[in-house]
Amino acid sequence: MSPQQIALFIAAAVSIWVYMDAKKNNYSTQMSIGWMLGVFMLMIVFLPFYLIVRAKRARRPVVSTSCVYCSKDYFGNPNYCPHCGHLVRKV
Numbered sequence: 001m002s003p004q005q006i007a008l009f010i011a012a013a014v015s016i017w018v019y020m021d022a023k024k025n026n027y028s029t030q031m032s033i034g035w036m037l038g039v040f041m042l043m044i045v046f047l048p049f050y051l052i053v054r055a056k057r058a059r060r061p062v063v064s065t066s067c068v069y070c071s072k073d074y075f076g077n078p079n080y081c082p083h084c085g086h087l088v089r090k091v
């Protein structure tokens with residue numbers, strides 16, 4: 001394989017990963033394809049940009065749940081209630 005072919009292969013692999021990852025992160029198919037094409041054509045710009053946006057989305061607080069023991073709300077899916085310390089993670 002020539003260096004160009006290797007670069008193309010890596011770009012294609014990363015683009016496919018971005019597409020699947022975007023879909024997993026609730027992006028629409030259109031948006032996911034947009035990210036994929038952006039990364040494929042201009043990886044140096046779009047890949048860091050995608051990763052930053054992705055990290056920001058991941059940090060956004062998820063739906064709150066009320067604790068069945070103390071009835072206070074907590075965010076995300078922790079093992080223990082941050083208020084009363086009871087085991088709340090569903091198995």
Ligand SMILES: [Zn+2]
Nearest residue numbers: 067070081084
């Ligand atoms: Zn609690």
